[in-house]
Amino acid sequence: MFKSTSPLFGGLLWKIPWRLSPPQKARQRKRLRAVDEVVDTVSEALKRNGMPMAKAVERWYAEMPQEEEMLPKDKYTIYDRKEKSYRKGIHSK
Amino acid sequence: MSYFRITLMRSAIGLPQRTTGVLKALGLKKRMATVFHPVSLDVAGQIMKVKELVSVQEVDRPLTKQEVHLQRKPDPGYYIECHSGQEDA
Numbered sequence: 001m002f003k004s005t006s007p008l009f010g011g012l013l014w015k016i017p018w019r020l021s022p023p024q025k026a027r028q029r030k031r032l033r034a035v036d037e038v039v040d041t042v043s044e045a046l047k048r049n050g051m052p053m054a055k056a057v058e059r060w061y062a063e064m065p066q067e068e069e070m071l072p073k074d075k076y077t078i079y080d081r082k083e084k085s086y087r088k089g090i091h092s093k
Numbered sequence: 094m095s096y097f098r099i100t101l102m103r104s105a106i107g108l109p110q111r112t113t114g115v116l117k118a119l120g121l122k123k124r125m126a127t128v129f130h131p132v133s134l135d136v137a138g139q140i141m142k143v144k145e146l147v148s149v150q151e152v153d154r155p156l157t158k159q160e161v162h163l164q165r166k167p168d169p170g171y172y173i174e175c176h177s178g179q180e181d182a
Contacts, residue, residue, distance in 0.1 A: 038144045045151040056141035
């Protein structure tokens with residue numbers, strides 16, 4: 001049965017909630033951890049084969065935090081110069 | 094001498110030309126494609142360029158395309174005891 005609601009009538013009214021849901025956040029953490037895992041694998045493989053460490057890997061360990069060391073702000077929001085607070089959620093357009 | 098087993102997990106659609114070029118150089122053309130490369134500094138650098146898109150394992154030998162396919166094949170749910178015209182021991 002058709003129920004008249006603003007999203008159905010207005011056409012362009014469908015909203016993305018400003019905050020991420022817990023499963024969205026969990027998936028984001030999973031993606032971050034996957035990147036950490038890739039770097040760990042590469043560095044271990046180089047070590048095991050007796051090769052010098054790649055510069056990109058060294059830089060990663062020197063500069064980048066692991067997923068569990070990151071602040072929630074860094075995990076779930078990104079910089080945007082057009083936003084009022086210079087931060088927007090990773091899910092917003 | 095071991096190998097990197099690299100699988101493309103996320104597509105590079107909408108990413109810069111440089112990223113797409115690295116994937117092409119690695120031989121990854123579509124999602125879930127798997128390639129094997131010997132562990133070297135060059136390949137390590139290439140992987141670091143696309144670390145957000147791939148999953149990497151270190152393996153002893155490169156598998157053939159068929160072996161990778163068999164690994165991904167689901168369990169059929171049955172096993173063959175004997176074929177017709179064959180006496181079982």
